[in-house]
Amino acid sequence: MSIAEELRKVLGDQATIITDTAVLPSYSRDQSQIAKNGTPAAVLLAKNESEIAAALKFAHANAIPVVARGAGSGLSGGANAVDGSIVISLEKMNRIIEIDPTNLIARVEPGVINLELDKEVSQFSLAYLPDPASREWSTIGGNVATNAGGMCCVKYGVTSHHVRAIRMVTADGNVVALGSALKKSVTNLDLLHLIVGSEGTLGIITEITVALAVRPKPATTLIATFASIEEAMRAVPELVALAPSMLEVVDATTLRAVEEWKPLGFEGVGTVLLMQSDESPDICAKGVQIAEKHGAIDATYSDDPKDSADLIQVRKLAYPALERKGAALLDDVCVPISQISNLVTAVEKIASESGLLIGIFGHAGDGNMHPTIVYDHGDADAEFKAVAAFNQIIKVAQDLGGTASGEHGIGSIKVESALRESGEKIIELQRAIKKVFDPKGILNPGKKIP
């Protein structure tokens, strides 16, 4: 019997198991362009925790690899299938189980779309704060598995700060509840945060309890233009000290790409800084003074929601403007904010030496930058050079005291970079932890842990 047939026998007729070779490819990859993928033996569109537990018991007994996936919006190959694996898609488990406005928590299935939860809780004047760029289509489960970031992290922290508890199926098909819905509990070792960001290598999350926040006030938006990245970055520490709810940067290369496509009036501008404050317009007024002190060409702000949306257009267009010029390979590194301008300078050097177009934009307030390498579609030589630049940028970031991934995850494409950064002792500890949760190594093999 094939793996799919055996799985059918284990799960029964009501289970949705896909083996159609025309459909399998769409469950075999995430959005990473450079990650390899294999062909799964079967895809289970899981309906509930019991199906997942039964599938894992079967996979564990037979040492079959299992890859979990949410919306497949990852950028590091973390959800890519390996040959002969069972892919478990969580997209159908998309129920908001409970919203508890008294205790400021919500309990959801992993397939709930991030923005949909936020919309639902907004009726109680609450918010689910983590805001990855993918929030309109990525799932909370995927966000938790990758410890997703976003723009609000500068003030509100990353996904892990907003996760209270999970239910999870372990590699051998047992169900465990980790963490506590309470705001404070020190009763157990913090196993929960070991799972957050583990990219499906330690278990499959079946339920998540998240913290909700009082819905912040509508933001006031500041925009400041500078002749150079150095001047802009000199303003950043003082802007960070205003506790902004967003602080983004767009570099000259990216601005040129935007202007070529949809002119917004940034011709000849070296760098744009965007800041939002959800506290008071005064904060942005102070921000204007700081920007001007550091040599801004122009700095202004608005507390009108329509104007705010216009001002941040340039950041929203950054990636699509680069993408329309070719294949766009989006990197994700994080450096100390004091090193951002050194990173940008180093990336510009890599661009000029390799002849590649590399635009840089990202989260200036926490040093998490997205150098984006553009190369010709289908040109194998250019792709090879792009991948080399991608890895070179990671090395530069690491040498500046930074890290291989700020928010996209390690997946399969940054495993070597993780090894370089962390060293043998930390890798050994991770392998030992992996063994505790997944002794046979069936969960997302080859990902995350070198």
Add this chain to the structure above:
Amino acid sequence: MSIAEELRKVLGDQATIITDTAVLPSYSRDQSQIAKNGTPAAVLLAKNESEIAAALKFAHANAIPVVARGAGSGLSGGANAVDGSIVISLEKMNRIIEIDPTNLIARVEPGVINLELDKEVSQFSLAYLPDPASREWSTIGGNVATNAGGMCCVKYGVTSHHVRAIRMVTADGNVVALGSALKKSVTNLDLLHLIVGSEGTLGIITEITVALAVRPKPATTLIATFASIEEAMRAVPELVALAPSMLEVVDATTLRAVEEWKPLGFEGVGTVLLMQSDESPDICAKGVQIAEKHGAIDATYSDDPKDSADLIQVRKLAYPALERKGAALLDDVCVPISQISNLVTAVEKIASESGLLIGIFGHAGDGNMHPTIVYDHGDADAEFKAVAAFNQIIKVAQDLGGTASGEHGIGSIKVESALRESGEKIIELQRAIKKVFDPKGILNPGKKIP
């Protein structure tokens, strides 16, 4: 050769090793009244990481138990010595290594006193936010080891939210660096938060990188009195929705003890709620309206710092007022905020059935309550009843969806409670993790993990 003599041989003459039997007792216990302790073979007043590494290599090779301690201000016996152990005191490792206002971090040795770090960073208009009641004398290392709470958690979270990275000596004497000083890094499994709150069972922390925050504005303080705990608690969810930076409650029993000692005008009052906002006085003005809507006898606020200090007097006096009436056994449980008044009612029943005086105060905004059991000093029968009430309160909290410890830790006194709450599977996982870090079980044996 004795353990102390061997340790001396390993560490050399410059090491400070205490074996004086008159001094050992002061390094053998924390502040828990009911936790047992043993007699250590030696106390090492560690001066640096190398001494700790060498001591652990020696202890590991010889399977000698090792107990780390900071200021010894714990309340669960977590720092209590076991017989024949080496106690490693971190109190002399109290250097603030670096304050980096640009990247909003500080790097400290574990023996730095919490409030001293906050004072140092205040000159940059920054704050180290975690504020356990012990912050004037407890150490950052101890705070991290117990994942200490405090009053500001309702807005700013517990210690773990403010820890970025640590250096740690593992049981076998190796040094590892866990976490990242960066605001965002998803390169490794989150081993860091496994250590935060592990109470010295997985390694000995030798350096900590903490996140600093923009110093909040001086707080405005609200005080509201109610006839009953039920009325007060009905106001709490709406007050929490104002995002207060403090939200505390003091019950009738505690108020009577305060009035007997230092009359503040709360005679006949059933419950006091205290709230602070570091955003704007308007928030407290809204709080007054909410309190009045829910039947407050009286509600008022002040943004004058002197008045604020007067208003929170009653909370500061809560524990000492109970303590002067006898031996005070401070419990620490956390329940959903919607269950606080049920907890208080249940504790009142335990008090009346046992004939014990039990005052309750705590952090209303996150459900973390401190029922405090008063009994006669030196009365063994009364102490037995007090311990029984202590454990009964934990069970009640657990049955209300709560937890055995919100912020004080499990230490030795709540190990059975942790087992009841977590169940075998979670305990097994914790034991397996413990084995990864400490295969011989030498680190703080008998604590935290059942």
